[in-house]
Structures are given as structure tokens and as C-alpha cells.
Amino acid sequence: MITKRLQIQLEKIFVLAVLTIFPFSVHAQFSYDLQGHRGSRGLMPENTIPAMIKALDLGVTTLEMDLAITKDGKVILSHEPFMNPVICLTPEGEEIARDDHSFNIYQMTYEEVLAFDCGSKVHPGFPQQVKFFATKPLLCDVFEVAEKYAKDMGLPSPRYNIEIKSSPEGDGVYHPGIAEFSDIVVKLISNSIGWERVNIQSFDFRVLKYIHETYPEVPLAMLVENAANYQEDLEDLGFVPEFYSPYFLALNQEIVEILHQKGMKVVPWTVNTKEQMEKLLDMGVYGIITDYPNLAPKR
Ligand code: G3P
Ligand code: CA
Secondary structure (H helix, E strand, O other): OHHHHHHHHHHHHHHHHHHHHHOOOOOOOOOEEEEEEEOOOOOOOOOOOOHHHHHHHHHOOEEEEEEEEEOOOOEEOOOEEEEOOOOOOOOOOOOOOOOOOOEHHHHHHHHHHHHOOOOOOOOOOOOOOOOOOOOEEEEEHHHHHHHHHHHHHOOOOOEEEEEEOOOHHHHHOEOHHHHHOOOOHHHHHOOOOOOOOOEEEEOOOHHHHHHHHHHHOOOOOEEEOHHHHHHHHHHHOOOOOEEEEEEEOOOHHHHHHHHHHOOOEOEEEOOOOHHHHHHHHHHOOOOEEEEEEEHOOOO
């Protein structure tokens, strides 16, 4: 039986091995904000340290990631507040049933979270992902590794686009209430990396409103599904955030211009072909969030 500590060591060794075998560092400079979605989900298991390192190697300027909170109050990277059956295996290495959301991260200690492997299973949507044992990392460890890696490799210091994943139904069940969730995250970032290269993003306007009122120094991105509803969404939010981040499909030149006039930077997600990226860059967007930073146009 491999101990958890050994598993983590193996994961670190894997990262070093991958970086040694594939010295793909292009270190490209982009004139726009190239954001690696969940690190580089198209190429590495999502929201893991290897996904962040790969993204840095491909020249991303911002690392995009999602947060969850454990029972013992640790801030970790995870898109879902539970072990997603699509990407995770149980501590015994077994599959999780398709609709089973019972492995609730908010009801587990971080020690317990570390026993789950969310990197070995082949992701049907991202077959190019390199497969290996991978755990959900602590946000503080992601900062430490990414900052050190960028420095050691002579790369620009990355930005971080950090999503608080919450919903009214999840309050107290899958995550703390939004004030507590936001307080934990803001405190961690204020006490570590600071806000010069970090923004918080959320689909949950309660989070954005709370942070805007309580921590006005924190840069915010509003996440929305449909750019066509920008007017109602901005009215609902009640203030103009620094970033407007919509699903890319409904975005057009006219909306981009209106959003610019209102003073926002437009950063659509999740743009996974070169053609789509070119089209959006031609509209004048500030940045692109992609699972495939390797496809990003050099301009
Ligand atoms: O940051 C935008 C994007 O990450 C939002 O979608 O579901 O991948 O978190 P999702
Ligand atoms: Ca996200």
C-alpha cells in the first residue's frame, strides 16, 4: 500500500520528469492576457500543480483555477465541491458512480482529500491529457510552486484568476456561507501573494457583492453564461467590476465595445480553437481563457 506522502512525492517526481523529457518551454510572449483554464485542462489533469506548470511553460500570463474548502478549512483547487466521478478515483483506485456526488470535499479533511486520485482517469472530453496520479492541491502550494517555477525559469510572474465556486443551494452543505468562504480566501491571498497579480471571479453575484463591499481593494471578474444579457447582469450586480467574463459564443464586436465604454476588460471563456481565439482577439477582447494555451495565436 503506497502511503499518501509517497503518492505526493511520486506526483512531484512526475512533474519533474515531464518537464525534463518534454522541454517544451516556448516562453512566448503574448500581447493579450492568455489565461490557462484550470491550468491547462486540455493537456494535464485540471486544477493540479502539473497543469499550472505546463501552462506557464506555454507562456500563459494568467493561471485560471477554481476553489473549494475542506472540513478543516483548507483552501484547495477543485471545480466541484465533491470528487467528480468523471475525473476522480476513490482511495482504493475504484471508479465513482456517475451521479454519486457524496464524496463531499466540505465534509472531508484535507488529509482525506489527498487519498483521491484525480489525474489517472482518462477524461473523455480531453483525451490529450497526460495521465498520472494527481491530488487536489492547496492554493498556498500552487502559489509557492508557480512563483518559484516562474522565477527559476526566468518567466514573467504569473497573474492568477481565482474562482470562488459557490451556489445558494451549496451554502453550509458543499461549502461555507459566502461571507465565510470569501473571508477565508481573501485572508489567505492578502497574507501571501497579495492583490497586485490576483483577481477573484465568480458566477455567484452574492460573492462579488460581498467582496466589493467588504474588501474594495480586491479586483473582481463577473462570470456570466450569456453576454447578450450584459445589461440586466450589470444592473443585478450593482457595480462595474474590472473584468467581464462571459461564455464566448454570444459575444460580438458591439457588446465588446459597450463593455469597454463602461470601463471593463473583457475576458471570454472557454475558447478552445485557434479560429475562435483569432475572432475574439479581432473584436478587441483583453484576454482569452482556454484549455489549450498551446493553440493560442502569437500576436
Ligand atoms: O473562468 C471562467 C470559467 O472557468 C468558468 O467556467 O465552469 O470552467 O469554471 P468553469
Ligand atoms: Ca473556473
